Amino acid sequence: SAVISQKPSRDICQRGTSLTIQCQVDSQVTMMFWYRQQPGQSLTLIATANQGSEATYESGFVIDKFPISRPNLTFSTLTVSNMSPEDSSIYLCSVAGTSTGEAFFGQGTRLTVV
Amino acid sequence: AQTVTQSQPEMSVQEAETVTLSCTYDTSESNYYLFWYKQPPSRQMILVIRQEAYKQQNATENRFSVNFQKAAKSFSLKISDSQLGDTAMYFCAFWVRGTYKYIFGTGTRLKVLA
Numbered sequence: 038s039a040v041i042s043q044k045p046s047r048d049i050c051q052r053g054t055s056l057t058i059q060c061q062v063d064s065q066v067t068m069m070f071w072y073r074q075q076p077g078q079s080l081t082l083i084a085t086a087n088q089g090s091e092a093t094y095e096s097g098f099v100i101d102k103f104p105i106s107r108p109n110l111t112f113s114t115l116t117v118s119n120m121s122p123e124d125s126s127i128y129l130c131s132v133a134g135t136s137t138g139e140a141f142f143g144q145g146t147r148l149t150v151v
Numbered sequence: 152a153q154t155v156t157q158s159q160p161e162m163s164v165q166e167a168e169t170v171t172l173s174c175t176y177d178t179s180e181s182n183y184y185l186f187w188y189k190q191p192p193s194r195q196m197i198l199v200i201r202q203e204a205y206k207q208q209n210a211t212e213n214r215f216s217v218n219f220q221k222a223a224k225s226f227s228l229k230i231s232d233s234q235l236g237d238t239a240m241y242f243c244a245f246w247v248r249g250t251y252k253y254i255f256g257t258g259t260r261l262k263v264l265a
Contacts, residue, residue: 068251079242079257127194133253138184138246140253142196 039064039132043143050120050150057116058146060130065110071103074127074145083128086113120150153178155245157256164233165264171218172228172259174243182248185219185226190258191239199241202226233263 040063050056060069068087072080084094084105092105106114117124130143154177164170176185187199202210202219210217214234218227230237243256 070251077258079255080253082252085251129196133246133251137201138248139186139198139201140188140196140244140246145194145196147194 038139039066039134039141041130041132041141041143043130043146045146046144047147048149050148052121052150054120055116055118056120056148057114058128058130060113060115060143062111062132066132067110068132069107069113070131070133070140071105071113071115072129072131074129076126080129083115117148120148122150124148125150153180153245153247153254155243155254155256157243157259159259160257161260161262163262163264164230166233166235168233169229169231170233170261172230172241172243172261174226174228174256176224176226176243176245176254178224178245178247180247184246184248185217186244186246187215187217187226187228188242188244188255189237189239190242191236196242200228230261235263235265237261238263 042061071083074080082095083098084092086092086105086107088107088110104116128146131140133140156175183204185202188196189199190196200210200212200215214231216229240258240260242258245254
C-alpha cells in the first residue's frame, strides 16, 4: 500500500497566475500519475511522471500548460500555468501497485480560478 | 481501445437495503483487472473491490460483492445492508496488467437515505 500526501487541498486563484501542487508518497515508486477531475465527471489522466525523465503527457495536455517535476522517487509536483476559469477542477496524484494494479490517490486539490 | 461505461449517473437506496451499480467495459485484452473505487464527499478515492479477469469466482469484501460476467463484459457492484457511510461517488475502472493506464467510468453517485 501507499500513503499519499497532496497539498494544497484547495485554492482559489486569479486567472493568469500559476499554482503548483505537491505530492509526497511514503514509499519509493517508479511512476506517479496526475489526473484531472472536472466537476461531477470522471478522472482524466494528464500525464505520467517518471523519476529522471520527462513526463509523458496524454492527448490534450501539454508541458507548457502543465509542467511536472519528479526530482526523486517519492515526490512530484504539477503546475497549472496561466490559469483560466476552465482549469477549475480537482487535481489528483496517484501511484499504482504493479502487481495488484490497485491505485492509491492523494486527497486531491480543488482548484477554483476566478 | 478500452472503454468503461457506467449507465447510472445517480442512484439512491434506503439504509439497510441492497443496491447494485452497473458497469460494462470493452476490451480485446485477456490479462486485466477490474476495480470499483469509492470517492466520498471528502474526496479521498479508495479501493472497494478488485477482480482479476482470469478468476471465475466473483470477488467479495464484506458487504460488497461483484457480479463479473466476462463474456458479457459486465462488472456490477452489489452493496448489501447499505449504510449512510456508503454515500459516495463510485467509479468502475479497468487496468491491463503490465501497463500503467487506468480507464475510469464516468461514475455513479450513490446516496444512502436514512
